[in-house]
Amino acid sequence: MKNTIKLIMVVVFVTLFGCDDYLEVLPPGQENTENFFNSAEDYENALIGVYDLLSTTYLNQILGEIASDNSLCGGENPTDVLDWQQIDDMTHNPDNGALRNIFQWMYAGISRANYIIEFKDKTDFDRKNQVLAETKFLRSYYYFELVKFFGGVPMYLDKRISIEEAQSINKSTKEEIYAQLERDLLEVANILPWQQSQPGRATRGAALALLGKVYLYQEKYSDAAQTFDLVINSGQYSLVTDFAMIFSNQNENNSESVFEIQYFGQEGGGFGCFQCVEGNIAVGFMGPRFRSGNYAPYADGFSFNIPSLAIVNAYQAGDTRQAATFFNINDFVATRPDVTFTVGHDHNGYFNFKYIPFAEGNAPDPHLTHSNNYRAIRFADVLLMAAEAHVQGGSAGSAQIYLDRVRDRAFGNTTNRITATLANILQERRLELAGEGHRFFDQVRTGETATIPGFTTDKNELFPIPRIEIELAGNNWCQNKGYSSSTCSEQ
Structure with a gap:
């Protein structure tokens, strides 16, 4: 999938949608679908476009760590990518640009999915049920990300x-959204196969795992346990030994991958359109600031998302995960005396080793x-x-x-x-x-937020709905609790 679907994404969906298709809001009279969805290829290409927005969830990963007690923002200095620094300090507000990106990009994925579903009956073809099932899985994935960040x-x-509908649709509650996700995921789990011919496509295991997670977040423990057991007992997955x-x-x-987002490092992209990039942006942002010497096989980065010493020191002796999770730059440089690096903000000598950047012929940036x-x-998750x-x-x-x-x-071993x-x-x-x-x-849903620096209870469990999105919707949506002085404020 990395070498096939990703390449098609660039060609097809820059043409179909461009880079900025947040809600696909259509001016009246300009809907133009009569020349599309006339073949199986049209539907398959449209589905590739729905997968394409998964690449933007690099930001969800970074912020899910920076907002927690696991990580410090890092960067070059205390004002480098200020939107991230604010989330690290829990001083973010409804004008935070990173939060607006997540809001927009997840809805762009949803809108692309809805485009297929809107015209699902236009043309019949052999793989139609699976295309629609993959589409609904992806829509569920994007909605789940939105609920995690913003609630209803x-x-x-x-x-x-x-445009008119965009200004009149009210917010749904998170309970209503979860109920829809349950319906959709139960439906698609009965359609999707356990294995796909291309890596990265949605499978029955991915749908059941996401459904179990939806149950877990609602504290529906019996349903969650039964659903996860179906994945575990399927025999489709196993832990990687090392x-x-x-x-x-x-x-x-x-063998451990239940759902994996595919990235491609040799396709163009730039800072002007992050949602157009086919590579994993998070990786370059999290790498050390190498400056000279032979630091192969790694590449330099922007030193964001610095692991806290609390998490680095939380592992017992003999736990192989510590060395595999954290890159100790001081130990590395001790073996490479010619290597130099720049010390960034929040520097403590550690970086995210799971997603460290490699020198791999990536271009152009x-x-x-x-x-x-x-x-x-x-599978371990x-x-x-x-x-x-x-x-x-x-x-x-x-x-x-x-x-x-x-x-x-x-x-x-079995002794620990x-x-x-x-x-x-x-x-x-x-x-x-x-x-x-x-x-x-995890901290929010289990109430273990006391160790998050700056966290305010009954506020920071959710992030604020971007102010401009509320305004664009005709001010019909209430802001999340704690982020507005208005009486129209809800959890």
């Missing part, structure tokens, strides 16, 4: 919207076009979510089995097992998934 948001289903190999560019789409895939849902759901539902036996599998891989209590499982999630963008949302 407007829900647009099954068609694009006009933790350090999970994130290797030579080991992408491996090596900071924007790395090919490291994002492991969006890993599923095992730990299942363990959590089981222990919350009173089934400690299953929880213990799942926790043991993750711990045994981490230590390479711990009891499957809720606290131990949540701590294991932190250790296992550090640097992968899940930590802040």
Whole structure:
């Protein structure tokens, strides 16, 4: 998929939609679909465009760590990418540009999905049911990201919207959105295959894993446990023996990958249109600021998303995940005396090793076009979510089995097992998934936010709806609690 779908995305969807198709708002009388969706190829190409917006979730990953107690913002100085610095300090407001990007980009993906669904009956072809199932999975993925960040948001289903509709549609509650995601994911899980011919396409396992996550976030523990068990017992996935190999560019789409976002490092892109870039932008932003010497096989970066010493020091002796998760630049330079680097803001000597930039012939800007895939849902993540759901539902036996599998891989033996209590499982999630963008949302949903610097209870559980989006919608949406002095404020 990396070498096929990604290349088609560039050609097809810059032509179809361009770079700035947030809601696909259509001026009256300018809808032009009579020359499209006339063949299977049209539908397949449109679906590629829905996948394409997954590349923008690099930002969701970075902010999911920076907002938590796992990470410091970093960068060159305290004002470098101020939108990220504000989120690190919990001083962000409704004018934060990074939050608006997430809002826009997730809705752009939703709108592309709705475009297909709107014309689902125009032409019949053999793979139509699977195309629609993949489309609904992706729409669910984008909506889930929106709910995680913003809570209740407007829900647009099954068609694009006009300018007038954009100004009259109210926000749905997060409960309403979760209910729709449950319906869609239950439907597509019965259609999608366990395996696809191209890596990165939605599968039954991905749909069930996301459905289980939707249940878990609603504290529907019995439903979550049963759903995760279907994934675990399917026999489709297994843990990679060597933790350090999970994130290797030579080991992408491996046995542990339930859903993996594909990136391509040799396609053009620039700072003027981040949603047009086919490479993994997060990787270049998180790398060390190398300046001279032989630092191969790595490339230099912008030193953002610095792991906190709290998470670096949280691992027990013998836990192989520590060395595989954090890049210690001082140890590296000690073996490469010719290498120099610039010390950035929040520097403590550590960087995210899971997503470190490699020198790989990426072009034209090596900071924007790395090919490291994002492991969006890993089998270890599923095992730990299942363990959590089981222990919350009173089934400690299953929880213990799942926790043991993750711990045994981490230590390479069975002598470091711990009891499957809720606290131990949540701590294991932190250790296992550090640097992968899940930590802040885990902290919020479990109420463990006291260790987040600057966090204000009953406010920072959600991010603010971008102010300009509220204004563009005719001021019909209430702002999230704590971000507005207006009486129109809701959770």
